[in-house]
Amino acid sequence: MLTWVGKRPIRHIVAFPAQHVESFDPSGDASTRGGDLWRDWPTGYPRGGLLFHGDNKEVLAHLLANGFRGKVDLIYIDPPFDSGADYVRKVTLRGPKGTAKLDGEAYTLGEQIQYTDIWANDNYLQFMYERLLLLKELLASNGTLWIHLDEGRSHSIKMILDEVFGTEHFINEIIWKRQTAHSDVGQGARHLGRVHDTLFVYAKGDDFVWHQIFTPYSADYVDSFYRFTDEGSERRYRLSDLTAPGGSSKGNPYYEFLGVTRYWRFTKSRMEEMHRQGRIVQTSPGTVPAQKRYLDEMPGVPLQSLWDDIRPVQSQADEREEFPTQKPEALLDRIIRLCSPQDGIVLDCFVGSGTTAAGAQKLGRRWIACDINKGAIQTTSTRLQTIINEQIGQARTPNQPGLAGVDPGHAAPEPAQLSLAIYRVNDYDLAIQQVEAVNLACEHLGVERTRTDRYFDGTLGKRLVKIVPFNHPLTPLDLDELKREIEARPTEDRSVVLVCLGKDPGADAWIADWNRLRTGKNAINCIEVIELRTDAKYGKFFKHEPARARVKARRDKKMIVVEITDFISPSILERLEQQSGLLRPKIDDWRAMVDCVLIDTDHDGRVFNIAVSDIPGRKTDLVVGRYELPADNVGSTVAIKVIDMLGEEVLATLQP
Numbered sequence: 001m002l003t004w005v006g007k008r009p010i011r012h013i014v015a016f017p018a019q020h021v022e023s024f025d026p027s028g029d030a031s032t033r034g035g036d037l038w039r040d041w042p043t044g045y046p047r048g049g050l051l052f053h054g055d056n057k058e059v060l061a062h063l064l065a066n067g068f069r070g071k072v073d074l075i076y077i078d079p080p081f082d083s084g085a086d087y088v089r090k091v092t093l094r095g096p097k098g099t100a101k102l103d104g105e106a107y108t109l110g111e112q113i114q115y116t117d118i119w120a121n122d123n124y125l126q127f128m129y130e131r132l133l134l135l136k137e138l139l140a141s142n143g144t145l146w147i148h149l150d151e152g153r154s155h156s157i158k159m160i161l162d163e164v165f166g167t168e169h170f171i172n173e174i175i176w177k178r179q180t181a182h183s184d185v186g187q188g189a190r191h192l193g194r195v196h197d198t199l200f201v202y203a204k205g206d207d208f209v210w211h212q213i214f215t216p217y218s219a220d221y222v223d224s225f226y227r228f229t230d231e232g233s234e235r236r237y238r239l240s241d242l243t244a245p246g247g248s249s250k251g252n253p254y255y256e257f258l259g260v261t262r263y264w265r266f267t268k269s270r271m272e273e274m275h276r277q278g279r280i281v282q283t284s285p286g287t288v289p290a291q292k293r294y295l296d297e298m299p300g301v302p303l304q305s306l307w308d309d310i311r312p313v314q315s316q317a318d319e320r321e322e323f324p325t326q327k328p329e330a331l332l333d334r335i336i337r338l339c340s341p342q343d344g345i346v347l348d349c350f351v352g353s354g355t356t357a358a359g360a361q362k363l364g365r366r367w368i369a370c371d372i373n374k375g376a377i378q379t380t381s382t383r384l385q386t387i388i389n390e391q392i393g394q395a396r397t398p399n400q401p402g403l404a405g406v407d408p409g410h411a412a413p414e415p416a417q418l419s420l421a422i423y424r425v426n427d428y429d430l431a432i433q434q435v436e437a438v439n440l441a442c443e444h445l446g447v448e449r450t451r452t453d454r455y456f457d458g459t460l461g462k463r464l465v466k467i468v469p470f471n472h473p474l475t476p477l478d479l480d481e482l483k484r485e486i487e488a489r490p491t492e493d494r495s496v497v498l499v500c501l502g503k504d505p506g507a508d509a510w511i512a513d514w515n516r517l518r519t520g521k522n523a524i525n526c527i528e529v530i531e532l533r534t535d536a537k538y539g540k541f542f543k544h545e546p547a548r549a550r551v552k553a554r555r556d557k558k559m560i561v562v563e564i565t566d567f568i569s570p571s572i573l574e575r576l577e578q579q580s581g582l583l584r585p586k587i588d589d590w591r592a593m594v595d596c597v598l599i600d601t602d603h604d605g606r607v608f609n610i611a612v613s614d615i616p617g618r619k620t621d622l623v624v625g626r627y628e629l630p631a632d633n634v635g636s637t638v639a640i641k642v643i644d645m646l647g648e649e650v651l652a653t654l655q656p
């Protein structure tokens with residue numbers, strides 16, 4: 001059993017409520033496949049895809065407490081690999097070249113960190129251990145867990161998997177060859193090209209869902225084994241032995257057939273029938289007859305554990321989302337077909353750009369997805385909206401080929417749902433992304449970053465620094481977490497500086513109580529707070545200028561006309577200025593800054609119900625900007641969400 005400093009099982013976990021923030025249900029509640037499909041679905045959730053924004057530990061705890069225990073048939077996760085890197089995506093403006101220009105030049109917005117994958121050894125193991133323990137509880141008794149890793153950490157994670165699931169429930173190690181060659185030899189690499197990832201498959205119990213997949217025979221194999229061709233039909237076949245191994249000891253029949261007496265595999269009447277059908281060949285009188293086996297009747301080669309037939313996402317591929325570490329849909333298509341029942345629930349709590357949800361949606365499965373990163377949630381949401389819209393379009397024009405795309409031989413099953421709902425657990429919503437906010441705050445305060453500590457962000461002089469997520473004030477819950485963290489580090493004696501934007505009233509009393517016991521010059525782990533909104537010394541930090549949109553809406557009988565006439569994002573302009581030096585950037589068309597527009601024509605002030613989603617398919621296309629929508633409910637509030645290329649959202653609500 002693998003052990004590490006601070007290894008602890010989950011003794012206690014708080015299941016926070018989830019807030020329903022957005023819905024996409026373009027064809028109404030009836031848009032789910034009927035029958036018994038939703039019988040096991042907890043009644044507290046809409047029947048459709050569920051996308052959770054939050055830390056997956058909290059999201060998994062929430063799902064366990066709200067009816068999903070033992071309900072998930074297939075889990076695929078592609079967690080951070082402890083690669084020691086920040087993963088960035090390249091952000092560009094929208095539109096054809098020249099939409100945004102500076103002296104005729106188009107330019108990009110540089111890179112945006114999507115997630116950080118830098119850990120201290122033990123923290124990574126503890127992080128994975130806790131998630132795997134919770135995931136196992138969600139898994140159905142016949143379910144499987146697939147985990148995607150690389151060679152760096154796979155050995156230690158396998159030991160944790162053995163502990164959590166049991167060695168007897170290990171099914172496969174799969175090597176996925178993700179690229180043909182890695183040419184870092186030119187840079188002096190002294191190792192072999194690292195071209196594969198490793199996937200492990202574990203089952204929860206002994207009896208698990210498994211639909212064998214067959215792959216086509218190679219040309220070499222066909223040439224050497226299927227050497228004969230039927231005249232006329234050109235069907236290829238091979239000859240196989242009709243005599244029975246084991247003779248009489250296996251109870252095989254013994255008789256004469258076409259002049260040859262032997263122990264045969266089949267009864268005499270069956271042999272005569274096959275002969276009449278032309279499926280038995282005797283090359284010359286007296287030779288042993290053989291059976292014809294046609295290539296087109298063979299299922300193919302049973303899939304093996306080395307996968308070299310799935311290419312990574314290509315730069316020009318339709319599925320490409322500009323998300324670092326995006327996995328190909330073909331990979332998920334295969335996994336889902338192998339291990340998920342037709343009416344199954346597929347879960348991915350590190351969903352990134354939404355590949356697992358996309359695969360499940362296309363294969364008619366129900367799905368639950370989660371990510372901590374707002375950019376990932378936005379990408380997954382828009383990706384799934386596009387797929388659902390396509391599925392609705394295809395349903396209107398029957399006789400289209402299957403949607404699966406990756407496997408043209410199989411038509412896609414009917415979608416399980418044509419809707420999705422977004423929930424937030426613990427309000428991780430930020431105007432700017434948390435990783436960026438932490439970077440800015442550390443720079444502003446002069447904090448020295450300790451990138452290997454999962455909990456503390458750095459040090460300020462001798463003191464440890466923790467930046468409390470800026471999306472909520474410092475609360476006693478954050479302080480309890482700090483206490484648990486300090487207790488798990490018995491040799492830590494440094495004081496702690498907590499940096500937050502604001503404080504919950506309960507926090508002051510908690511800190512006063514904690515510090516009361518820690519006085520004198522040898523006091524350890526005293527807590528200080530820097531409140532960025534009000535702190536005289538550091539308070540200038542909080543000057544994020546939000547994006548703004550000019551939006552008009554008017555009612556024209558039963559229609560509403562929404563028009564966006566301008567949009568400005570100070571963050572985008574600032575980035576452009578950084579790229580272009582002294583010259584001021586000029587964007588002729590505001591739509592270059594906008595990634596998508598979502599409209600709720602009857603906003604209830606709580607959940608944003610997406611009635612229209614304008615998500616241009618290609619980066620060179622722009623949003624429309626003017627929308628005419630049916631809206632029966634006179635007096636309703638119209639909400640318009642404009643999301644820019646950095647993921648910042650502007651919400652306008654109007655009563656036309």
Ligand SMILES: C[S@@+](CC[C@H](N)C(=O)[O-])C[C@H]1O[C@@H](n2cnc3c(N)ncnc32)[C@H](O)[C@@H]1O
Nearest residue numbers: 055056078115326327350352353355371372373
């Ligand atoms: C390797 S990427 C997944 C890529 C994905 N398979 C795809 O095809 O796009 C890992 C994802 O895990 C997310 N993540 C990391 N820590 C998390 C946490 N504690 N809770 C939820 N998501 C987390 C990151 O934000 C990132 O999007």
